[in-house]
Amino acid sequence: MSSLYSLRPAVCKGFLQDGDRERDADAPYEVPSDTLLPERLPAVTALLYLIFNEGYSATTGDDLIRQELCAEAILASGRS
Secondary structure, eight states, X not given: OHHHHHHHHXXXXXXXXXXXXXXXXXXXXXXXXXXXXXXXXXXXXXXXXHHHHHHHSOSSSSOSOOHHHHHHHHHHHTXX
């Protein structure tokens, strides 16, 4: 996880930009088949880890804790 930790601002920004492009292109949302879920789980959990940690210890801005990022990561994880 240390390599993910060092890249977290760039990775989070890239994922957010990808989502913006998909939304702007009206890309259909599709849930992966059950057979693909296990191979995608590590990437999803890594992303949630990065988003939560950026919220818990912000690398930019005036606030040390960005509660909206923490809340989004928790909500997305299904732990709300």
